[in-house]
Amino acid sequence: MNQMTHPTPPALFSIRDLRLSFADRAHKPLFGPAPRVEVLKGLSLDIPEGRITGIVGESGSGKSTFGRILVRLLAPESGQVLFDGKDIGALDEAALRPLRRDLQMIFQDPMSSLNPRHRVWRIIAQPMKRYGRGGDRAAAITALEKVGLSAQFADRYPHELSGGQRQRVGIARAIALEPRFILADEIVSGLDVSSQAQVLSLLADLARDMGLTLAFISHDLSVIRHLCDTVVVLHHGEIVDQGPVEDVFEHPQSAITKSLLSAIPRPEMDESWWDDMSEPA
Amino acid sequence: MADVSTNSPRLILTDTNFRLWLPLFWIGLIAAAALFAPLIAPQDPLAQDLMMERLPPFFMEGSEPGYWLGTDSLGRDVLSRIIYGARIALFVSLIAATTTGIFGSALGLIAGYYGGWADRVISRLVDIWMAFPPVLFAVLLVAVMGTGLGSVIAAIALIDWTRFARVIRAETMVQARMDYVDSARIGGARRAATLVSEILPNVMPSIIALLMLEMGIAVIVEAILSFVNLSISSDDPTWGSMIAEGRGAIHFAWWVLLFPLIALFMTVLSFSTLGEGLKQHFDPVLK
Numbered sequence: 220m221n222q223m224t225h226p227t228p229p230a231l232f233s234i235r236d237l238r239l240s241f242a243d244r245a246h247k248p249l250f251g252p253a254p255r256v257e258v259l260k261g262l263s264l265d266i267p268e269g270r271i272t273g274i275v276g277e278s279g280s281g282k283s284t285f286g287r288i289l290v291r292l293l294a295p296e297s298g299q300v301l302f303d304g305k306d307i308g309a310l311d312e313a314a315l316r317p318l319r320r321d322l323q324m325i326f327q328d329p330m331s332s333l334n335p336r337h338r339v340w341r342i343i344a345q346p347m348k349r350y351g352r353g354g355d356r357a358a359a360i361t362a363l364e365k366v367g368l369s370a371q372f373a374d375r376y377p378h379e380l381s382g383g384q385r386q387r388v389g390i391a392r393a394i395a396l397e398p399r400f401i402l403a404d405e406i407v408s409g410l411d412v413s414s415q416a417q418v419l420s421l422l423a424d425l426a427r428d429m430g431l432t433l434a435f436i437s438h439d440l441s442v443i444r445h446l447c448d449t450v451v452v453l454h455h456g457e458i459v460d461q462g463p464v465e466d467v468f469e470h471p472q473s474a475i476t477k478s479l480l481s482a483i484p485r486p487e488m489d490e491s492w493w494d495d496m497s498e499p500a
Numbered sequence: 501m502a503d504v505s506t507n508s509p510r511l512i513l514t515d516t517n518f519r520l521w522l523p524l525f526w527i528g529l530i531a532a533a534a535l536f537a538p539l540i541a542p543q544d545p546l547a548q549d550l551m552m553e554r555l556p557p558f559f560m561e562g563s564e565p566g567y568w569l570g571t572d573s574l575g576r577d578v579l580s581r582i583i584y585g586a587r588i589a590l591f592v593s594l595i596a597a598t599t600t601g602i603f604g605s606a607l608g609l610i611a612g613y614y615g616g617w618a619d620r621v622i623s624r625l626v627d628i629w630m631a632f633p634p635v636l637f638a639v640l641l642v643a644v645m646g647t648g649l650g651s652v653i654a655a656i657a658l659i660d661w662t663r664f665a666r667v668i669r670a671e672t673m674v675q676a677r678m679d680y681v682d683s684a685r686i687g688g689a690r691r692a693a694t695l696v697s698e699i700l701p702n703v704m705p706s707i708i709a710l711l712m713l714e715m716g717i718a719v720i721v722e723a724i725l726s727f728v729n730l731s732i733s734s735d736d737p738t739w740g741s742m743i744a745e746g747r748g749a750i751h752f753a754w755w756v757l758l759f760p761l762i763a764l765f766m767t768v769l770s771f772s773t774l775g776e777g778l779k780q781h782f783d784p785v786l787k
Contacts, residue, residue, distance in 0.1 A: 290686060292682055292685065292686070312691075316688055316690075319685075319686060319687075319688050320688060322686070323686060324682075324683075324686050326679045326682070326683065327679075328679060331678050331679040331680065332678075332679035332680055332682070332683045333680060333683070334680040334683075334684075334698055334701070334702070335680075335702065336701035336702055336704075337701070345687060345689075345697075346686075346687030346688055346689075349687060349688040349689060350688055392683070392687070396687075
């Protein structure tokens with residue numbers, strides 16, 4: 220993934236002072252409006268085209284909410300979300316629909332994001348048909364083969380697939396539209412370790428071959444390190460660290476990033492373990 | 501459930517298909533009786549014969565050949581009347597349940613999916629509607645609209661749409677929160693298209709189960725209205741009116757009451773069991 224030929228690729232997304240808050244209905248007083256919980260507190264960042272951007276943070280840091288604004292499942296409260304120069308934050312659903320082909324998403328839980336009543340080929344082909352990009356069975360099978368699933372999976376239902384296969388279908392659905400941007404929201408967190416590795420290397424290969432712009436949300440820094448070119452660290456709705464993956468990992472600027480980094484299990488032995496063992500428990 | 505093969509032949513008699521085939525057999529029998537009533541019925545269901553009054557069924561002493569389940573106080577053949585009564589019972593249940601189902605499910609889907617004002621209006625309407633006692637409401641409606649098959653069907657649909665609206669609304673709300681609804685939005689689907697092509701197929705098993713239940717209920721409501729003489733004219737035999745007549749003669753001709761009662765009971769039970777069986781049969785996840 221070292222695309223060092225373009226040191227500063229143009230930004231596909233330009234986000235300025237993005238804010239979002241939800242009404243906290245649990246603490247609503249009897250009269251008057253419910254208090255607001257700020258989820259995103261003024262995010263500003265660029266997402267470079269043709270690169271994989273990692274979005275990291277603990278649960279509750281606002282990373283999934285931020286992702287859902289990028290694909291416009293949620294609308295921002297204030298601030299700018301420029302996608303290819305257009306402020307998608309201000310567009311209504313009708314104006315967004317033609318843009319949605321370029322804003323695809325792979326969901327965390329493929330069991331719930333694939334309609335259990337539809338066959339695999341239909342799940343992939345239907346969005347293609349809506350955007351006038353073919354959308355017959357053959358086109359769906361081509362997309363399936365790109366993610367390493369043979370044509371025999373086309374007529375299955377989602378519950379007849381394994382977790383890794385389901386997530387591959389999710390990827391096939393997104394890439395079949397040849398979008399300019401794909402959001403991957405914790406897409407391997409529900410998979411076992413060997414499927415995780417397969418899905419990740421598949422995604423890395425596809426991103427390289429198709430020149431995809433990806434935002435990859437994860438709480439797992441070792442995954443981010445392997446896959447991403449740049450990384451953004453979120454904490455309580457604020458950016459605490461951002462930059463190329465190597466820089467952030469080698470020289471973390473904030474305590475949050477340091478603590479996330481120290482949580483990565485390391486395969487090598489640590490000298491300090493021997494000190495702990497010598498002390499009585 | 502990770503590895504269920506796609507087209508495995510299901511030859512084993514499981515709990516599910518037992519619940520499917522047994523009620524289907526009975527409903528098939530009733531449906532055949534209704535369709536071919538003139539060919540099957542041993543007697544004219546309306547022919548009165550005072551020489552033949554209150555004949556007992558075939559296994560009792562004093563029965564006459566050709567009158568298998570005996571005759572009523574006017575000498576009419578009970579079996580033939582049950583067979584002709586199946587026509588009205590099935591016709592009413594089919595038309596009334598379908599009308600009720602389409603109307604109620606549509607409102608439930610809209611309320612559950614769009615929420616907001618649509619939900620508030622429909623839900624309050626359901627609350628108000630359900631405050632009426634159903635049988636009294638049915639009697640009132642038929643009394644206002646006049647007796648006849650059309651009034652019976654309209655009364656059932658007007659009363660029972662709330663059952664569909666309530667259940668389908670709740671089911672739709674659950675489905676609308678699933679990620680596949682967001683996926684459809686990402687995939688460029690309009691809201692109405694999402695409702696019809698994504699959510700509706702997932703709600704369909706519940707609709708079918710309710711539809712079967714409703715057919716059973718429609719048979720009962722029709723019988724109740726016949727019982728109080730508010731269904732169709734007494735020239736046509738119905739199970740409800742037979743039960744009403746049998747009630748008066750229970751001490752000396754119990755068969756006039758019992759056999760239509762069994763037909764009614766079995767049909768209602770079959771419909772509700774079939775609903776549950778179909779729900780499981782067509783659910784690709786449960787299967």
